[in-house]
Amino acid sequence: MVKNIAEYSSNGETPEVVFWVGCAGSFDPRAQKVTKAFCELLEGAGVKFAILGNEEKCTGDPARRAGNEFVFQMLAIQNIETMNMYGVKDIVTACPHCFNTLKNEYPALGGNYNVVHHTQYLSKLFDSGRLKIEGGHFKGKKITYHDSCYLGRINGEYEAPRKLLEALDIELVELKRSKTNGLCCGAGGAQMFKEDEPGDKHINVERMEEVIASGASIVGANCPFCITMLSDGAKAKGKEEDVMVYDISELILQGR
Secondary structure, eight states: OOOBHHHHHHTTOOOSEEEEOHHHHHHOHHHHHHHHHHHHHHHHTTOOEEBOGGGOOOOSHHHHHTTOHHHHHHHHHHHHHHHHHHTOOEEEESOHHHHHIIIIISGGGTOOOEEEEHHHHHHHHHHHTSSOOOOGGGTTOEEEEOOOTTTTTTTOOOHHHHHHHHHTTOEEEOOSSOGGGOOOOSOTTTGGGSOOOSOSSOHHHHHHHHHHHHTOSEEEESOHHHHHHHHHHHHHTTOTTTSEEEEHHHHHHHTO
């Protein structure tokens, strides 16, 4: 059972880190599997972590990207007041959109925290020996990795996810467009929540074509939006049985 921050506070305890679950990780059935996998890895590594539970609101990222600054600031201030009340210092999240907003946009409103993405946190646990990574049935398999925009190009993190994948003893193949030249899945900037614009191909289908061309049977991702878009792209190409889409935390957990 995952403890919330209020339980820690009432017992006079302080967690090592607060896990920011996010809207997708809380409510989307696919992303909930990532939330559970990450929590299982944290528990296995002996990390004392807490969630905000019902006190966590949306970071406001989709509202700001869609142009509703009022709603963004309203949500952000609520979250900041809650976290400052509990003395939160360290935050980890499995969503790059939450990561970017909490890390780079909350300080202007009085929310100053040490924020890391879950791949960075898992990499740190791996380096310290607290997290064991084994290839298991993934050993030797051809796996590719999709750089999410908000972790990659916007925040410059390319190595932590790849280091975790390589620890699985896999054959890591890079996509045609990767790292600083990575291709968006099509969901960022609140595009996830709006109607299609004129065009002859969806971005996620274009990206899935690159995955298929790589020859990989599995694509590792680090973002709930990317997982949804890549999975939909696989379905559109009739490849949902041939190309599986997993969050890196799921791959680590399944590799055991």
